[in-house]
Amino acid sequence: MKALNTTISETPPSGIRRFFDIAAEMEDVISLGVGEPDFVTPWRIREAGIYALEHGYTTYTSNAGLAELRQLICAQLAERYAAEYAWDTECLITTGVSEGLDLALRVLLNPGDEVIVPEPCYVAYEPCVAFAGGTPVRVPTRWEDGFAVDPAVVEAAITPRTKAILIGSPANPTGAVQPRAALEGLVRLAEKHDLYLVSDEIYDRLTYDGTHTCLGAVPGARERTVVLGGFSKAQAMTGWRVGWICAPQAVAELCVRVHQYTMLCAPHVSQLAAIEALREADGDVEDMVADYDRRRRVFVKGLREIGLDCPEPGGAFYAFPSIRSSGLDSETFAERLLKAESVAVVPGNVFGPSGEGHIRCSYATALPQLEEALVRIDRFLTGL
């Protein structure tokens, strides 16, 4: 047989997979390894989805997505973050941010183009760059700096082949929110070196210490920035697979072109449910965010009390404590914790070398379970 695609064959499977396989076999596991809300989609949104099915909205939509949904997304971006996008020429609906990321990178990159990816970062960033023909270039961030991106470190990694910088804030896995100054620094770099910026803002609503900065609204950024967002996290709609891209017209048009030949459109029912989410579910979102915030406070305080240094996560629903005091590497720590105490966490190194010495704990878990997990982790640490 002839060889399969080299790029894809050479991309290792996600390091998370192995932990999934072990945890799935065990009983009484408290999982802090889940990257999605523990809330079910708010009922009013589900009910809108059921209504859509009942009334036969089972067809394709236009490639770019339902006009009403795009209008709502652009109106809310303008209102919340002063980010101005034309709904009809600069916005399209995707099957989640995952597709949005893939589209953006395919549209931006030519073979061999480099994309700077500050890490630790979401596991899909580097593979998606590679699948789009580009070369990911990792740039470290440090937990001592709260995982803020240092524009000077980024600039040192820029070469004539650099095409774009890919950043997620608030971030999976660190929960870090990039300070506005860091984002402005990246925009200056992008202007200076003529680079694009790809901004994954799926956790925009999940910020706890101040408001979110939309990269597209930072002065100078708009014409060179692709903003990715969606409904999976704040509206607890992971399985509906619906998100969006807002980008300058030239980029958005080409994103629609790829999307029309590959995905055709995002699921019709999901788009209608997303309309309901934007029209009616703000109260539900606020309640969920308030709940995450309370769990965050309890969990981070608990981690510190059992001796794990934890930078304050300002967003998303992850804590990324240091486990260096245990003397174990991330992978060993996570595996032994799972086997000894049935607590599943994700080792930090799967998100990049700067994640070594950390574990990712999701606090999208009921409070009693978080408290029990802290007791078990404490027992595990004491027994080392």
Next chain:
Amino acid sequence: MREILELLEKDSTLSHTTLATMTGRSVAEVSAQVEAWEKAGVIRRYKAVVDWEKVDGADATEVTAFIDVAVTPARGVGFDDVAERLSRFAEVRSCYLVSGGHDLRCTVVGPNIRAVSDFVSRKLSTIDRVQATATHFVLKTHKQDGDSFTDPEPDHRLPVTP
């Protein structure tokens, strides 16, 4: 501070330490505030939401009825004296003045249908100025005071996801 009341209303077992952490306040501040609320009657008491069907089985669970009561109002007191008199019965769990076809809506609880019927015919209907009653027995509780009595939805999430 309103947040603390809302949290306690949902789960009164939360400790003052947890409440303090959740809301970013000191434990002393939370304790003082809760004590002040208790003294002022803002927090009237703490109780548990019990699904008695799970304890006694569906057949042995006590019976609840909503009873609509038509009352002739009296000068000076309106419906208040009758409402208060009704409310004093331990069997009456709630009592509201309502708009619509009747005047008072009560929730009455008893060990069985006969006991509730007896209470209505002997005690409730015989109060002066009570003109008529309409009794609606509860057949099944689906949701009560914001708590769903059906089984919670299972967690369909995979144990580890990116």
